[in-house]
Amino acid sequence: MISSIVFAVSLLSFSPLNSPKYAIRKIIIDAGHGGDDPGCFGSFSKEKDVSLKVANQLAEIFAENMPEVEIVKTRPDDNFVTLDNRARKANAENGDLFISIHCNSEPKKRAYGTETWVMGVDKFDKNLEEVVVRENSVILMEDNYQEVYEGFDPKSPESYILFNLYQNAYINNSLDLAGKIEDQFQNRVQRKSRGVKQAGYLVLWKTSMPSVLVELGFLTNSNEERYLNDELGQTYLASGIFRAVRDYKTELEEKN
Ligand SMILES: [Zn+2]
Numbered sequence: 001m002i003s004s005i006v007f008a009v010s011l012l013s014f015s016p017l018n019s020p021k022y023a024i025r026k027i028i029i030d031a032g033h034g035g036d037d038p039g040c041f042g043s044f045s046k047e048k049d050v051s052l053k054v055a056n057q058l059a060e061i062f063a064e065n066m067p068e069v070e071i072v073k074t075r076p077d078d079n080f081v082t083l084d085n086r087a088r089k090a091n092a093e094n095g096d097l098f099i100s101i102h103c104n105s106e107p108k109k110r111a112y113g114t115e116t117w118v119m120g121v122d123k124f125d126k127n128l129e130e131v132v133v134r135e136n137s138v139i140l141m142e143d144n145y146q147e148v149y150e151g152f153d154p155k156s157p158e159s160y161i162l163f164n165l166y167q168n169a170y171i172n173n174s175l176d177l178a179g180k181i182e183d184q185f186q187n188r189v190q191r192k193s194r195g196v197k198q199a200g201y202l203v204l205w206k207t208s209m210p211s212v213l214v215e216l217g218f219l220t221n222s223n224e225e226r227y228l229n230d231e232l233g234q235t236y237l238a239s240g241i242f243r244a245v246r247d248y249k250t251e252l253e254e255k256n
Contacts, residue, residue: 023096023249023253023256024069024097024249025068025069025070025096026070026071026072026093026094026095027062027069027070027072027095027096027097027099027245028072028074028089028097028099028207028209029058029071029101030073030074030075030086030098030099030101030203031051031054031055031056031073031074031075031101032047032102033046033048033051033102034052034075034081035079035081036080036141037080037141039103040103040105040219041219042103042220042229043222044229045228045229046219047102047103048078050103050216050219050228050229050234051102051103051216052075053231053234054101054216054234054238055073055101056076057234057235057238058101058238058242059073061238062242062245065242066242072089072090072093072095074086074089074090080141082148083136083138083139083149083203084148084202084206086100086203087203087204087205087207088206091206091207091208091209095209096210097209097211098204098209098210098211098212099211099212099245100201100203100204100212100214102135102213102215103215103216103219103228104131104215104217104219105131105134105220106218106220106221107220109218109220109222110221111218111220111221112217112218112221112224113192113193113217113218113224114185114186114191114192114194115182115195115196115197115215116178116179116181116182116195116214117178117196117197117201117204117213118174118175118178118198118213119163119168119171119174119198119200119201119204119211120163120166120168120198120199121160121166121199121200128157132199132200132201133155135203136152136154136200139152139202140154150162152202154202160200162200163199166200166205170210173210173248174210174212175196176251177210177212177248178212179196180244180247180248181241181244183244184241184243184244185240189236189237189240201213214241216228217237
């Protein structure tokens with residue numbers, strides 16, 4: 001039922017105006033964190049390094065297998081880029097998809113598995129998830145964050161009410177792609193999928209294109225940390241994201 005709704009709405013929300021030839025011509029790949037912002041930690045690795053490696057592998061896979069699509073990186077190396085500037089760059093580049101790559105953490109060190117997030121309010125979960133607060137708290141490193149993010153306080157549940165009014169023409173396309181990514185992780189890459197989730201992520205807030213935030217796994221889980229730092233593991237995860245985008249692109253183009 002849900003997939004047929006997503007299918008119908010994504011048909012409606014896709015305007016032929018922005019697709020003269022290809023539905024997907026430019027993809028923005030966003031490696032989470034960087035520079036002075038390490039992201040979360042495992043026992044021997046940092047989120048900023050794993051996210052950059054997987055993002056770079058993903059870019060290479062696209063270059064080899066889908067040369068007609070241009071890839072733009074928000075963070076090609078180990079530099080700090082604000083969440084606002086990531087979205088600004090994506091919009092200035094007129095991207096057709098925005099894919100943000102991250103790793104998760106959890107204090108009890110037991111949780112493992114992948115999650116793909118889409119901007120929005122998940123009506124089934126009233127709690128503010130730790131991962132959402134953590135990823136948004138990067139803005140506290142910016143001096144003028146209250147101005148840039150319109151008074152948003154990442155640690156205050158009240159701030160997230162702002163997102164109740166969030167409407168975006170691309171939300172159904174984003175959910176469609178997120179579902180395909182989690183399906184790849186679960187069924188082809190043989191990871192545990194924790195599913196598609198929705199919350200108010202600042203990096204996804206202002207991108208004007210279908211956008212997802214991928215949590216590749218938990219660096220705090222020792223098995224998963226090893227997998228996430230293994231070059232082959234990184235290749236498998238990047239390949240899963242690539243295949244999900246390829247399927248998404250094919251379906252969009254068939255509908256045109
Ligand atoms: Zn992150």
